[in-house]
Amino acid sequence: MNARWKLLIACLVTFAIVAPLGWLWWNSLLPSKYSVTQMGYADFGGGPESVMSGGMGQDDQSAISIDTLVVAADRPADVEYELTARQESFTLASGRSVDGFTLNGESPGPEIRATEGDVVEVVLVNESVTEGVTLHWHGIDVPNAMDGVAGVTQDAVMPGEEFTYRFVADQVGTYWYHSHQVSHEQVIGGLFGGVVVDPAQDARAAADGGRAVVDFTAMVHIYDGGRTVNGLAGDVAVDAKAGDVVRVRVVNTDNGPMSVWTSGAPYRVVAVDGYDVNEPEIVEGQAITVTAGGRADLEIEVPPAGSRVELGGNTALLLGDGADSVTEEPAPREFVDLLAYGTPAPLGFDPADADRHFDLVLDRRPGFFDGKPGLWWTVNGGIYPDVPMFTVSEGDVVTMRIVNNSGDVHPMHLHGHHAVVLSRNAVAASGSPWWVDSLNVADGDTYEIAFVADNPGIWLDHCHNLPHATEGLLAHLMYTGYTTPYTIGGGESNEPE
Amino acid sequence: MKSAYRVLSYIIAIEVVVQASMIAFAFAGLGIWVDKEGGVLDKAAMESDLNFTGVIGFAVHGINGMMIIPLLALVLLIVSFFAKVPRGVPWALTVLGLVILQVTLGLFGQENAYFGMLHGINALALFTVALMAGRRVSSGAASSDQPAHSSATA
Numbered sequence: 001m002n003a004r005w006k007l008l009i010a011c012l013v014t015f016a017i018v019a020p021l022g023w024l025w026w027n028s029l030l031p032s033k034y035s036v037t038q039m040g041y042a043d044f045g046g047g048p049e050s051v052m053s054g055g056m057g058q059d060d061q062s063a064i065s066i067d068t069l070v071v072a073a074d075r076p077a078d079v080e081y082e083l084t085a086r087q088e089s090f091t092l093a094s095g096r097s098v099d100g101f102t103l104n105g106e107s108p109g110p111e112i113r114a115t116e117g118d119v120v121e122v123v124l125v126n127e128s129v130t131e132g133v134t135l136h137w138h139g140i141d142v143p144n145a146m147d148g149v150a151g152v153t154q155d156a157v158m159p160g161e162e163f164t165y166r167f168v169a170d171q172v173g174t175y176w177y178h179s180h181q182v183s184h185e186q187v188i189g190g191l192f193g194g195v196v197v198d199p200a201q202d203a204r205a206a207a208d209g210g211r212a213v214v215d216f217t218a219m220v221h222i223y224d225g226g227r228t229v230n231g232l233a234g235d236v237a238v239d240a241k242a243g244d245v246v247r248v249r250v251v252n253t254d255n256g257p258m259s260v261w262t263s264g265a266p267y268r269v270v271a272v273d274g275y276d277v278n279e280p281e282i283v284e285g286q287a288i289t290v291t292a293g294g295r296a297d298l299e300i301e302v303p304p305a306g307s308r309v310e311l312g313g314n315t316a317l318l319l320g321d322g323a324d325s326v327t328e329e330p331a332p333r334e335f336v337d338l339l340a341y342g343t344p345a346p347l348g349f350d351p352a353d354a355d356r357h358f359d360l361v362l363d364r365r366p367g368f369f370d371g372k373p374g375l376w377w378t379v380n381g382g383i384y385p386d387v388p389m390f391t392v393s394e395g396d397v398v399t400m401r402i403v404n405n406s407g408d409v410h411p412m413h414l415h416g417h418h419a420v421v422l423s424r425n426a427v428a429a430s431g432s433p434w435w436v437d438s439l440n441v442a443d444g445d446t447y448e449i450a451f452v453a454d455n456p457g458i459w460l461d462h463c464h465n466l467p468h469a470t471e472g473l474l475a476h477l478m479y480t481g482y483t484t485p486y487t488i489g490g491g492e493s494n495e496p497e
Numbered sequence: 498m499k500s501a502y503r504v505l506s507y508i509i510a511i512e513v514v515v516q517a518s519m520i521a522f523a524f525a526g527l528g529i530w531v532d533k534e535g536g537v538l539d540k541a542a543m544e545s546d547l548n549f550t551g552v553i554g555f556a557v558h559g560i561n562g563m564m565i566i567p568l569l570a571l572v573l574l575i576v577s578f579f580a581k582v583p584r585g586v587p588w589a590l591t592v593l594g595l596v597i598l599q600v601t602l603g604l605f606g607q608e609n610a611y612f613g614m615l616h617g618i619n620a621l622a623l624f625t626v627a628l629m630a631g632r633r634v635s636s637g638a639a640s641s642d643q644p645a646h647s648s649a650t651a
Contacts, residue, residue, distance in 0.1 A: 011578075312537065
């Protein structure tokens with residue numbers, strides 16, 4: 001065989017290796033500007049398919065803009081806040097200096113407090129966050145135009161601009177807000193705060209049964225590798241005395257699940273993701289997992305000797321006068337299983353009568369993501385943007401099976417809806433209805449959840465380990481007949497994750 | 498092309514050294530952070546932006562191992578088709594195979610620590626093979642194989 005033939009064969013083999021790789025690379029590149037309604041493929045979950053095809057309503061003149069999905073402008077606000085976002089170096093309550101983001105000069109930002117039924121109005125002013133900012137109301141099922149996702153429900157608010165959020169606080173419980181523009185940097189850097197919706201006065205007195213209740217919101221966040229609660233590190237005293245019932249509202253604002261447990265007194269998990277647990281039992285010797293973005297409200301009756309709420313990472317809350325001499329319990333290896341915690345109650349709808357059923361299978365494989373080679377997350381086998389758009393019609397009852405084979409835990413967060421857990425690994429739920437907006441889907445687990453599609457619009461359904469979302473671990477829930485005028489990328493520099 | 502083959506082989510060997518130093522750097526820093534600076538590592542901390550001397554080692558090890566070294570091994574294979582290095586193609590294929598094995602072992606190590614042990618051993622195998630592949634171009638192997646090779650094609 002002569003040299004010319006050898007060269008030809010070498011060229012052919014090279015082509016056979018390079019061409020498919022080049023083709024995969026080229027195909028993975030994301031356009032510089034795109035609408036979420038045109039990404040991926042529609043998944044109708046076995047329900048009726050809408051007549052729109054391809055552009056999914058983007059070009060359909062009859063489609064309604066999500067901009068119309070707001071609280072009526074003539075309803076006056078009951079609670080008003082103005083939050084000014086800045087990019088700056090600031091000092092935490094603990095004294096530590098952090099380079100990040102603040103709201104009204106502090107991180108965590110001010111707590112938004114409302115009473116059930118209030119119209120809440122929050123004016124977000126961007127003073128100096130160069131990449132722009134938004135506020136997403138995590139766990140509050142706001143009208144779609146108020147969801148605060150840059151490039152999906154609004155344009156990022158650039159320096160010098162402002163945006164007014166209005167929603168009705170009709171869900172009692174613990175929630176939080178955070179930026180959904182370049183969120184993997186801005187949330188880690190401190191652009192978030194708590195939201196608590198109290199029940200109307202008479203309902204509250206009945207629920208408390210006449211006990212003195214100390215209410216404490218614990219915004220847990222890791223700044224620069226150090227865990228803090230409300231910006232404080234180490235032992236943090238709560239103003240409570242022996243005999244008080246303390247409600248600790250734990251909000252995990254980080255990217256991985258955390259464990260919470262107590263020393264010196266048992267506790268009850270009275271609410272999860274804002275929703276009350278029906279008849280919660282006393283918990284002893286177990287920790288509760290609070291997933292990234294999730295919340296758990298713990299109730300502790302302070303014993304005469306005091307007690308501690310352990311938040312991990314050397315940070316704890318001290319309840320009662322003697323609490324500083326309470327011995328710290330090591331992290332329990334056993335966990336509260338919310339699948340069987342509390343007692344059943346009616347759901348208000350019948351998941352067995354679902355109109356649509358979706359699969360959300362999380363995995364990972366080698367490939368290209370926006371031109372970058374690597375081992376990438378997949379949703380139903382595809383690397384972003386080859387992911388499903390879960391398409392529903394208003395009023396549908398929807399079930400979804402979430403399977404995680406990806407080798408890592410994923411805190412899955414569905415915007416605008418609360419879903420109830422039906423089963424985990426084929427074991428049916430047997431406790432209180434377990435309502436979630438952020439579900440800790442561990443590697444190897446399969447969950448079946450159900451929800452009612454009662455909040456029209458376009459909603460993200462993504463992993464709340466925010467760097468994972470930037471790596472393409474996101475899909476969205478899309479109502480037929482709606483469209484968005486906003487785009488990701490392009491001149492508005494919208495970059496939701 | 499021959500020098501490209503040699504340089505690429507040596508770069509891969511050096512990359513293995515970088516990988517070993519970076520992961521040791523990172524774990525040493527992590528130990529100091531926990532031991533001396535009161536750092537606590539749990540899942541939430543692992544997923545946050547940790548801040549200690551050496552933390553960069555985890556990122557470098559990941560990017561180098563999952564993207565750069567596989568790319569270098571692929572380029573070496575392509576170069577081997579054109580470079581007239583005796584048995585250059587099988588050696589480049591072995592390098593690529595060990596790189597794929599190395600990435601796989603690294604990922605399996607997230608499920609079972611014993612794969613991590615094999616990952617460490619395979620690193621030395623890859624280092625040796627990459628070094629030997631590079632050496633084929635220079636003196637020894639090349640000159641002894643060269644006459645037979647050129648007479649066959651003449």
